[in-house]
Amino acid sequence: MFDRIAPVYDAMNRVMTAGLDLRWRRIAAESVVRPGDRVLDACCGTGDFAVAARRLGGTVTGLDFSPRMLERARRKLPQATWVEGDLLQLPFDAGSFDTATVGFGVRNVADLERSLAELRRVLGQEGRVAILEITQPRGLLAPFYRLWFDRIVPLLGKVLKGGEAYTYLPASVRRFPGPDELADLLRGAGFADVQYRTFAGGIVALHIGRVAS
Numbered sequence: 098m099f100d101r102i103a104p105v106y107d108a109m110n111r112v113m114t115a116g117l118d119l120r121w122r123r124i125a126a127e128s129v130v131r132p133g134d135r136v137l138d139a140c141c142g143t144g145d146f147a148v149a150a151r152r153l154g155g156t157v158t159g160l161d162f163s164p165r166m167l168e169r170a171r172r173k174l175p176q177a178t179w180v181e182g183d184l185l186q187l188p189f190d191a192g193s194f195d196t197a198t199v200g201f202g203v204r205n206v207a208d209l210e211r212s213l214a215e216l217r218r219v220l221g222q223e224g225r226v227a228i229l230e231i232t233q234p235r236g237l238l239a240p241f242y243r244l245w246f247d248r249i250v251p252l253l254g255k256v257l258k259g260g261e262a263y264t265y266l267p268a269s270v271r272r273f274p275g276p277d278e279l280a281d282l283l284r285g286a287g288f289a290d291v292q293y294r295t296f297a298g299g300i301v302a303l304h305i306g307r308v309a310s
């Protein structure tokens with residue numbers, strides 16, 4: 098599925114978020130990446146999060162299981178290391194990275210807790226994590242969000258070539274835990290000082306944490 102959407106992925110992101118997605122990734126990267134960090138961007142897709150981490154002086158490894166996504170990422174940022182692999186079974190030794198980022202990726206994995214444990218395993222003792230993910234807003238914005246997500250996004254998916262996978266997006270968001278629950282799962286996976294903030298009226302959440310001592 099991700100191979101199929103690779104050609105339209107960047108365009109869909111810009112349209113769906115009115116270009117705000119680049120800002121969210123920049124803020125997320127600024128929250129955790131320090132110059133000289135060895136950064137793992139898991140579920141890297143076409144590499145936009147990796148680009149943001151590299152701008153901050155990180156040495157970036159991007160990992161994804163979709164070859165077509167990786168092809169695009171490689172073209173965008175030839176200086177990074179790109180690895181085809183599974184977040185649920187990361188092909189790296191324990192403690193290989195200072196920072197791990199995942200942008201709009203953990204919502205898709207078959208075993209969320211295992212993916213968080215894998216991120217924890219490959220981080221060193223001072224490691225930091227940032228997870229950017231779509232979430233479900235509460236309150237006033239909720240009806241607008243449902244209209245946008247349940248009706249307009251799937252429609253865009255139908256009219257854009259290769260975009261049919263977007264018809265599945267609303268369901269994947271609905272079954273994903275809310276921000277408080279995700280924060281608890283991060284704590285359970287061995288992260289401390291877990292905090293989150295939301296963007297765009299609560300539609301997107303950024304969770305950050307550090308490896309618990």
Ligand SMILES: C[S@@+](CC[C@H](N)C(=O)[O-])C[C@H]1O[C@@H](n2cnc3c(N)ncnc32)[C@H](O)[C@@H]1O
Nearest residue numbers: 099140141142161162163166183184200201202
């Ligand atoms: C919605 S895209 C996000 C891409 C990028 N991180 C971003 O910020 O735009 C989700 C990506 O996660 C990848 N992915 C999903 N499950 C994965 C897994 N278990 N291991 C590795 N990559 C995975 C998909 O191939 C896809 O490229």
